[in-house]
Amino acid sequence: MAFLEVRNACYSYSKGTPFEIKALDNCSFSVEKGEYIGVIGHTGSGKSTLMQLLNALVTPDSGSVLLDGKDINADKKTARDTRFRVGLVFQYPEYQLFEETVSKDIAFGPTNMGLSAEDVHKQVLWAAQIVGLPDALLDKSPFDLSGGEKRRAAIAGVMAMKPEVLILDEPAAGLDPIGRKVIMEMIDKYRTSTGATVLLVSHSMETVAAAADRILVLNKGAIAMDGDVQSVFSRADELITMGLDVPAVTRIAVKLKNMGYPVDAGVYSVEEAAKMLTAVLRAKEGTR
Amino acid sequence: MIRDITIGQYFPGTSLIHKLDPRVKIVLTVLNIAALFLCRNFFSLLLMFVMSVVWVLLSRIPFKTILKGLKMILMILIFTAFLQIFYNDGGTVLWHPVENWDFKITTEGVFSAIFIAVRIVSLILLSTLLTYTTSPTLLTDAIERLLSPLKVFKVKVHSLAMMMTIALRFIPTLIEEIDIIMSAQKARGADLETGSLIQRAKALVPILVPLFVNSFRRAYELAFAMEARCYGGDEKRTRLRVMKVSARDIVMLAVTLVCLTAVVVTSFANVGGFILFERVI
Incomplete structure (x- = not known):
């Protein structure tokens, strides 16, 4: 039995009006505990809807979502409990801060879980430490923080619930390279200390390639590809026709392969590409 | 869901109503609403109601959408009509449960309840139709033109x-x-x-x-x-869309004016003894 499973899920927005949009079309996949999955897809491919499906914010029109083998939309209570187990960080989460102080805002989730004040406090401090927010900031108003700090505070607000599945929708959007790196490190830290499953939605192929073990590709509301990083990126041509990109090194590898060199087109990290190219060059020299 | 609110939404289309000059459309809507409030008998109200329905049909907005918009005011409608029943105690007494008690339902009470309900429905039909068939940009543009005489009084x-x-x-x-x-x-x-x-x-x-x-x-x-x-x-602006009053605008204006006259005449001149009850306004 899979840990988290989506079975034949379909979903449409504005049903029954001329504006009806089919967001998800018969999606099925399953996720195991501790996996790190990158989710990529063109704008409007249904990524965000799919992520909301996983924590019962969106109820499928047909099909089902199972967590530990139980339907998460069985009743209202199950749906609400699921949200504590499957944490979802929306895009630009800093726009949802509302409390007087940062620590109160982070405490919103754990408090809603019904934890004791002591436990709430513990989880808040723990989450703040994971995202690297210094204690001095915790008593400040969230609106006085810098952009990057706000983002971290907002992500801490979800991590403080210690969800078993953490979903992040473009967590690094609009940040500078250092800010992006910090966010990725935060996610790793959360993973190692909780063993949680992570789903990372991103437009940056490099980010996904570097972080995830497995990639889900969405196209027009359907799952177009599902596999490990190498096997997905080796299908560069298909990805490009879907309006997606591949990491820059992969593009070069694909070109080299088309030119007849014996290279692996699925290579996605610079280090590996360098190794592979030296091998190719060495072999060439040897034949001469 | 919150997304499903349709009041004030714009439904693009190419119907006669969509194509009317937005300035004329606003004036016509105001005239129609005025006429609706001048109605004093069932004949004139029926005329205005038919007129509203004809406008809806001409706009080719799906009837389902219109009904959805009406659903939002259903509670207000029922409440108002219900109160009206007790506000009017003329005519024949239909129901008078307790003797010596002023609580009773009369024919005029029922009539005025129906009257008010029909009037509110027509009002909603006419006013939502304006936003259903006119894009917000055109609407504000038209309001700006209609109000432009106020510039004389230094209104911005x-x-x-x-x-x-x-x-x-x-x-x-x-x-x-x-x-x-x-x-x-x-x-x-x-x-x-x-x-x-x-x-x-x-x-x-x-x-x-x-x-x-x-x-x-x-x-x-x-x-x-x-x-x-x-x-x-504010200054020296030229526009992408230049509004022009065309033949269809004039025809619609004429039809509306005829209706308005009919309403005024039947309501006030007591043509053919049509006034059912004068107190309902």
């Missing part, structure tokens, strides 16, 4: 129209934003549906605070962006 007509355009433009954005904020807070376990009235009011804080903060931020950004481009639409 253009700025007012611009404010309206911006306000209308941001309604869908705000609705989308509320949707996202609600989902995000729900993802952290916010409970918006259960609890006492006070608990539910408190549950709105996590939604309203970010909504206001974001709205102010967006307003600043927009103002800066407009200023950075030296916005000054």
Whole structure:
């Protein structure tokens, strides 16, 4: 039995009006505990809807979502409990801060879980430490923080619930390279200390390639590809026709392969590409 | 869901009503509404009701959409009609449960309830039709033109129209934003549906605070962006869409005026003894 499973899920927005949009079309996949999955897809491919499906914010029109083998939309209570187990960080989460102080805002989730004040406090401090927010900031108003700090505070607000599945929708959007790196490190830290499953939605192929073990590709509301990083990126041509990109090194590898060199087109990290190219060059020299 | 609110929405189309000059459309809507309030008997009200239905049919907006819009005011409609029954005690007594008690239902009470209900429905039909068939840009543009004579009195007509355009433009954005904020807070376990009235009011804080903060931020950004481009639409502006009054506008105007005259004549001149009851206004 899979840990988290989506079975034949379909979903449409504005049903029954001329504006009806089919967001998800018969999606099925399953996720195991501790996996790190990158989710990529063109704008409007249904990524965000799919992520909301996983924590019962969106109820499928047909099909089902199972967590530990139980339907998460069985009743209202199950749906609400699921949200504590499957944490979802929306895009630009800093726009949802509302409390007087940062620590109160982070405490919103754990408090809603019904934890004791002591436990709430513990989880808040723990989450703040994971995202690297210094204690001095915790008593400040969230609106006085810098952009990057706000983002971290907002992500801490979800991590403080210690969800078993953490979903992040473009967590690094609009940040500078250092800010992006910090966010990725935060996610790793959360993973190692909780063993949680992570789903990372991103437009940056490099980010996904570097972080995830497995990639889900969405196209027009359907799952177009599902596999490990190498096997997905080796299908560069298909990805490009879907309006997606591949990491820059992969593009070069694909070109080299088309030119007849014996290279692996699925290579996605610079280090590996360098190794592979030296091998190719060495072999060439040897034949001469 | 909050997305399904249709009042004030625009449904693009190419019907006769869509193609009317927006200035004429506004004037016609105002005239029709005025006529609706001048109705004093069933004949004139029926005329106006038929007129409203004809407008709806001409606009080719699906009837389902119109009904959905009406559903929103159903409670108000029932409540008003219900009160009207007891406000009017003329005519034949239909039901008088307790002797010596002033509580009774009479024919005139029932008539006036029906009268008010039909009038409200027609009113909603006519006024929603204006926004259903006119894009917000055209609507504000037309209002600006119609109000332009006020410039003589130093009224900043253009700025007012611009404010309206911006306000209308941001309604869908705000609705989308509320949707996202609600989902995000729900993802952290916010409970918006259960609890006492006070608990539910408190549950709105996590939604309203970010909504206001974001709205102010967006307003600043927009103002800066407009200023950075030296916005000054007030003077010497030329327009992409030049409004022209065409033959169809004149025909519609004529038809409306004839209806209006008919309403006034039948209501006030007591043609053929049509006045059923004069007290209902």
